[in-house]
């Protein structure tokens with residue numbers, strides 16, 4: 544659900560990250576959380592990053608999800624320029640399978656945190672669930688939707704055979 548009044552910004556370093564980051568967008572959609580997605584790169588579009596990060600709070604965003612691969616400076620640079628919580632998703636890189644992305648994002652110096660998720664699609668989905676958990680602290684209807692989502696997940700697993708195939 545893209546919306547003028549978006550609670551979550553999903554930013555990514557390149558269009559090529561969309562295959563991963565769409566898991567975040569789809570999870571937010573499933574929970575009815577309005578979001579916007581943007582291509583922003585600390586390396587390739589530093590002015591766009593500055594404008595986005597400095598204005599993100601005033602624009603009404605509550606949480607930022609930032610996905611990047613390789614030398615993944617985007618989440619940390621964004622966190623340096625906004626007081627909003629930033630969740631970083633290490634995108635799987637071709638050369639190093641996302642290990643480079645993970646270490647770039649997770650090893651922030653004390654003082655500027657980035658909540659770092661797992662490499663790849665699972666990390667993108669979980670970033671959305673974490674964003675939902677933050678927003679649900681102040682939104683009872685969303686909290687109920689999140690509870691229902693988790694209950695449905697539990698029911699699905701419970702309906703599957705418990706023994707190994």
Ligand SMILES: Nc1c(C(=O)O)ncn1[C@@H]1O[C@H](COP(=O)(O)O)[C@@H](O)[C@H]1O
Pocket residue numbers: 555556557558559560583584585586587610611612613614615616617618634
């Ligand atoms: N890590 C970053 C940043 C950044 O951190 O600012 N900007 C682009 N990238 C990453 O470069 C990878 C390759 O990008 P291309 O596929 O466009 O060559 C992508 O995973 C992107 O996130």
